[in-house]
Amino acid sequence: MAEKGTGLFLGGTEITALQNNKFVFANPFTEGPSYIVRNDPYSASLVTAQPMNLFSGEFGMSNYYDSVDGYVRGDNTNYSLVPSGSTAYYFPSASVVDSGSYDFATDSGYTTSVSQENDSNLGIISTADYEIGAQNFVVEFWFNPRQATANPPYHMWCFGTDTSGDRLTIQYSQGSEFRFYINGNNGWVTTPTFTGTLNQWYHVAFSKSGTSVNVYLNGNRIGNGTRATTVNSPTNNMYELVGVKNGTNNDGVRKTVQDYRVYMGTDKGYTGATITVPDSIIEKI
Numbered sequence: 001m002a003e004k005g006t007g008l009f010l011g012g013t014e015i016t017a018l019q020n021n022k023f024v025f026a027n028p029f030t031e032g033p034s035y036i037v038r039n040d041p042y043s044a045s046l047v048t049a050q051p052m053n054l055f056s057g058e059f060g061m062s063n064y065y066d067s068v069d070g071y072v073r074g075d076n077t078n079y080s081l082v083p084s085g086s087t088a089y090y091f092p093s094a095s096v097v098d099s100g101s102y103d104f105a106t107d108s109g110y111t112t113s114v115s116q117e118n119d120s121n122l123g124i125i126s127t128a129d130y131e132i133g134a135q136n137f138v139v140e141f142w143f144n145p146r147q148a149t150a151n152p153p154y155h156m157w158c159f160g161t162d163t164s165g166d167r168l169t170i171q172y173s174q175g176s177e178f179r180f181y182i183n184g185n186n187g188w189v190t191t192p193t194f195t196g197t198l199n200q201w202y203h204v205a206f207s208k209s210g211t212s213v214n215v216y217l218n219g220n221r222i223g224n225g226t227r228a229t230t231v232n233s234p235t236n237n238m239y240e241l242v243g244v245k246n247g248t249n250n251d252g253v254r255k256t257v258q259d260y261r262v263y264m265g266t267d268k269g270y271t272g273a274t275i276t277v278p279d280s281i282i283e284k285i
Contacts, residue, residue: 033109033284035059040278043073045266047130048081048241050122051281052114052258053096059282064092065114065122068281079129081241085120093256097142099201099218102279104258109284113144113258122260123241132231136267139170140205140216140278142258145198170206178204178215178223201258203277207270214270219277 035055040046046069054064059071060078070077083090093115097104104110116122170178205216208227215223241260259281269275 035109035282035284037068037072038279038281038283040072042263042266042268045263046072047125047262047264048079048123048260049281050081050114050241050260051110052260053110053112053282054092055109055282064112065090067123072281079125081123081125083120083122084124085118089118089120090114090116090122095144095199095201095256097201097258097280099142099203102201102203102277104280107284108280108282110258110280110282113142113256115146115254115256117254121241122257125241125262130264132264134230135265136207136209138205138207138263138266138268138270139261140203141260142201143204144201144256144258146254146256147198178206178217205270205275205277207267209267209271212271216270216275219275221273221275 035058037059048067049069049072050065050067052064054066055061059068060066060076061068065081065083067078067081069079091114092112094111095113095115096110097113114122203216203218205214207214207216208231211226211229213225213227214221241262259278261278261281
């Protein structure tokens with residue numbers, strides 16, 4: 001677990017914390033906990049950061065799927081994400097990351113994640129705002145499968161429509177494996193079969209560094225390969241986050257998702273055999 005910032009104390013209560021190299025104050029006289037965004041050394045490259053928990057009245061949030069990227073960067077301007085599909089297919093879940101030393105309920109005050117399935121997604125980013133091109137990038141999040149993958153693949157990130165050859169797609173596939181696809185001309189980067197336990201949390205990360213792509217599970221690399229340097233622009237001009245927009249009700253395996261983050265312009269150093277799994281986007285002080 002990450003350390004909290006060194007600050008001022010009133011009695012035994014910490015009333016400041018270091019956030020993005022600035023001291024922020026918490027009111028020790030209010031009821032309940034206070035929250036801050038956790039420092040992120042790669043915040044300048046952060047595109048979206050969705051805790052999947054509604055911290056009501058904090059960080060510009062009004063919905064449980066809102067991004068708090070602006071508050072992580074320090075400009076306080078969050079990217080507006082609008083989900084697509086029936087609300088029966090995306091909704092709050094009481095399951096919260098609890099894996100090893102990561103306990104988001106106790107340490108960070110999370111009370112929900114988001115359950116998502118079928119023909120739906122949790123937001124769209126226009127390529128007019130963020131074009132990948134030849135940039136490095138990282139997509140990472142916590143993932144809790146709630147069914148075996150008997151259905152067609154679950155799209156973890158889709159850049160372009162599922163039927164387009166010019167696309168980037170990250171999937172959890174029918175064969176219980178993670179796979180990574182760029183531009184349709186090099187085939188899939190596929191991991192060994194993932195025999196995860198249902199209703200258990202796993203951290204998943206995908207990175208592109210130059211022509212190298214990597215897939216990580218709980219901090220360990222489980223797949224890698226070489227693919228095109230430049231990601232082609234899709235015909236529909238959008239990135240689809242956590243799900244699929246133009247699919248069918250079989251295109252989304254049931255799962256819960258927490259702390260979904262997208263970075264462009266950095267690989268975060270996710271290039272070796274192991275990575276350090278980041279702590280929660282939000283922390284309780």
